[in-house]
Amino acid sequence: MEEARTQLxxxxxxxxxxxxxxxxxxxxxxxxxxxxxxxxxxxxxxPRAVHFDDETMRIFQTVGVSDSLREKIRVNPGMRFVDxxxxxxxxxxxxxxxxxxxxxxxxxxxxxxxxxLLRNKLSGYSTAVVLKxxxxxxxxxxxxxxxxxxxxxxxxxxxxLNAKYLVGCDGANSLVRGAIxxxxxxxxxxxxxxxxxxxxxxxxxxxxxxxxxFCDPVRPMTxxxxxxxxxxxxxxxxxxETDEEVTCSDAIxxxxxxxxTAEDAELxxxxxxxxxxxxxxxxxxxxxxxxGDAAHLTPPFMGQGMCAGIRxxxxxxxxxxxxxxxxxxxxxxDSYQQERSPHVRTFIEMAIRLGGLINTxxxxxxxxQAENNAAGTARISSITPPLGASDLGGLVSxxxxxxxxxxxxxxxxxxxxxxxxxxxxxxxxxxxPLNRNVTPVISVLDAETHPNLAKVLDGLNTNAVLVRPDxxxxxxxxxxxxxxxxxxxxxxxPISVIKERxxxx
Numbered sequence: 001m002e003e004a005r006t007q008l009x010x011x012x013x014x015x016x017x018x019x020x021x022x023x024x025x026x027x028x029x030x031x032x033x034x035x036x037x038x039x040x041x042x043x044x045x046x047p048r049a050v051h052f053d054d055e056t057m058r059i060f061q062t063v064g065v066s067d068s069l070r071e072k073i074r075v076n077p078g079m080r081f082v083d084x085x086x087x088x089x090x091x092x093x094x095x096x097x098x099x100x101x102x103x104x105x106x107x108x109x110x111x112x113x114x115x116x117l118l119r120n121k122l123s124g125y126s127t128a129v130v131l132k133x134x135x136x137x138x139x140x141x142x143x144x145x146x147x148x149x150x151x152x153x154x155x156x157x158x159x160x161l162n163a164k165y166l167v168g169c170d171g172a173n174s175l176v177r178g179a180i181x182x183x184x185x186x187x188x189x190x191x192x193x194x195x196x197x198x199x200x201x202x203x204x205x206x207x208x209x210x211x212x213x214f215c216d217p218v219r220p221m222t223x224x225x226x227x228x229x230x231x232x233x234x235x236x237x238x239x240x241e242t243d244e245e246v247t248c249s250d251a252i253x254x255x256x257x258x259x260x261t262a263e264d265a266e267l268x269x270x271x272x273x274x275x276x277x278x279x280x281x282x283x284x285x286x287x288x289x290x291x292g293d294a295a296h297l298t299p300p301f302m303g304q305g306m307c308a309g310i311r312x313x314x315x316x317x318x319x320x321x322x323x324x325x326x327x328x329x330x331x332x333x334d335s336y337q338q339e340r341s342p343h344v345r346t347f348i349e350m351a352i353r354l355g356g357l358i359n360t361x362x363x364x365x366x367x368x369q370a371e372n373n374a375a376g377t378a379r380i381s382s383i384t385p386p387l388g389a390s391d392l393g394g395l396v397s398x399x400x401x402x403x404x405x406x407x408x409x410x411x412x413x414x415x416x417x418x419x420x421x422x423x424x425x426x427x428x429x430x431x432x433p434l435n436r437n438v439t440p441v442i443s444v445l446d447a448e449t450h451p452n453l454a455k456v457l458d459g460l461n462t463n464a465v466l467v468r469p470d471x472x473x474x475x476x477x478x479x480x481x482x483x484x485x486x487x488x489x490x491x492x493x494p495i496s497v498i499k500e501r502x503x504x505x
Contacts, residue, residue: 009035009129010324012148012163014136014176016040018049018111019292019309020169021118025063026317028125029424032324035161036122037150041133043119046269047197048111050226051076051303052310053382054101058409058471059314061102061417062424065117072113074227076106079211081357081366089215090357090370091379102409102417105382106303108226139166139179139288146287165320167289169309172276174294182282182290187345189277189299189352191359192237194246196256198265200229207231207259213301217360222301223259231265234300236359243272275299275355277348283337291316296344301354304347311470315340315387318424318469335390339404342388350383387472402460402476407467410452412445421445424469428487429453431463440487442466 011027013020016038027034060066081090094106122128131150137158138149146166151158168176207225214221222234235255237246245251247270253262276297283295292309316336322328353369356362370378386404407429409418418427427443431454434444447454457463464483466475477483 007033007035007129007162008145009033009161009163010165011035011320012037012146012161012166013169014148014166015169015171015292015294016043016115016119016130016132017169017171017292017309018114018118018306019313020167021115021122022059022063022310023167023169023291023313023317024128024130025118025122025125026313026424027320028122028128029063030317030321031127032321033127033129034125035129035131035163037134037136037148037161038130038132039135039153041154043112043115045112047226047230047232049306050108050111050224050232052107052109052307053303054099054103054105055406055471056307056310057103057107058101058419059310060114061419062314063118063121065114065121066103068117069109069114072110072227074108074225075104076108076211076225077209078106079213081213081215081354084214084216084218088377089363090367091377092381093379094382100408101406102411102419108224110227110230111306113227136170136175139176141286141288164324165287165289167291167316168294169290169292169313171293172297174290176288177280177290177294180280180282180285180288180290182280182285184278185281187277187279187348187352189275189355191275191299191355193273193275194235194237194252194255195269195271195273196233196235196252196267197226197269198231198233198260199268200231200265202264204231204260204264213354213358215358215360215363220358220360221255222358230268231260233259237272247272277352279341279345279348283341284333289316289333289336295340296348298344298348299351299355301358302347302351304351308344308347311343312336312340314470338390339387343385346383346385402462402465402473405473407465407471407473408456409471410450410456412450412452418445419471422467426469426474426490427467428483429457429465429467430483430487431457434484434487438484438487441490442487444487 010032011034013024013036016036024034024036057066060069076094078093080088083089099105133153134150135153136148137151140147145162145164148161168174170176209225212223220236224232226232277299279296283290291312296308298305319332323332353365357366367378370380372378384406412421422443429445431447433446433448447457462476462478464477465473466486468474475486
């Protein structure tokens with residue numbers, strides 16, 4: 001504790017959930033010193049988040065936990081929306097083959113499995129300190145650092161820590177968001193739902209592997225097929241119902257009677273949540289930042305709550321590293337909210353539309369996003385929105401055809417996935433090897449050596465792509481001079497020397 005008190009950390013993180021733990025790992029990977037302050041002494045062992053996607057898995061791959069995590073998760077086949085007569089009104093099938101991101105499109109997980117892997121990984125970094133059972137009681141910003149007054153919950157002892165920057169990954173009731181002074185922009189969804197997690201006592205294959213949204217006008221429900229013996233139901237609470245009424249054992253088994261009984265499963269966890277759709281208006285104030293649920297909350301109908309926080313961490317970590325190491329100016333940190341806020345809003349708005357279908361209040365908004373398959377059933381696909389454009393020209397340009405889009409992850413000639421070869425760093429992907437007289441400042445991979453890269457460049461109709469550490473495209477180019485500029489300028493400001501042209505391939 002004495003060492004933590006006297007050390008000036010590069011970054012302090014409040015909160016040790018998936019977002020905070022991912023951010024801490026990425027920062028430590030960038031050779032930054034990190035202190036994580038977590039109120040709970042023991043990791044929460046019951047289910048919470050149950051879904052993540054392929055982009056999120058790429059981030060876990062970068063952290064170094066994807067292979068271990070793969071043994072504990074389940075590939076998700078998709079979701080069906082059914083009406084009160086159990087007729088399918090909308091399908092959201094998820095491909096069962098590995099996709100462009102190098103992973104399956106959708107996974108089901110038990111959150112404690114992920115959190116333990118992230119914590120184990122962080123414990124291997126000598127530059128990372130974790131203070132469990134410690135609460136933050138005051139935050140003060142200074143010209144060169146942030147002072148954090150903490151209290152050991154077990155004995156009441158206080159200590160003050162210092163860091164160059166502080167990130168609040170401290171949930172919906174964020175203390176750090178309060179210190180920033182940010183209001184919330186309410187996008188209009190606010191419903192109370194009962195969440196019930198079960199452990200099967202015997203196999204029940206008849207429940208199915210698809211997630212089911214029961215679009216009932218009286219009491220909408222959701223069924224989730226989670227890993228191993230875990231199953232989840234989410235049940236709308238009606239006006240006037242109290243938490244005590246709906247969480248008693250008799251009420252729960254009455255709700256679940258059409259599908260399952262106490263003879264088939266035991267209750268693992270019950271909780272009442274208020275599903276909300278909010279985005280913080282300010283994600284940064286000076287040296288203070290927020291991420292994850294502290295910055296945004298989404299209805300769960302797309303399974304994007306945890307994913308959004310993990311994306312925040314991947315977007316912010318490398319920018320903090322560049323700033324702290326002195327290779328970028330302060331503007332790079334402003335790009336964090338500019339890019340992430342519009343991106344997460346797109347997911348939240350889609351989740352709201354699906355919520356309108358589930359509770360039968362506004363079915364047309366969701367079905368307007370769908371296409372009909374050969375059988376005439378409406379179906380939707382996953383969305384992949386681009387990042388928001390930032391004021392800092394070197395990150396996402398508003399005039400480029402690819403800028404701000406996620407770059408795919410092909411297999412390289414030696415069998416490696418792209419991200420494993422590159423690490424949490426920028427990379428320039430080029431069609432032809434660079435001239436020997438060019439000395440690049442970042443990693444360069446060419447399609448002549450790695451043929452699968454040629455397919456990606458063909459799909460983008462370009463000759464070179466500059467990919468950021470978070471796997472989003474910073475710039476693309478057709479002509480040799482622009483490609484050389486990208487190679488010799490690198491991040492964080494390559495677009496200042498690149499002018500996008502119409503493809504001429």
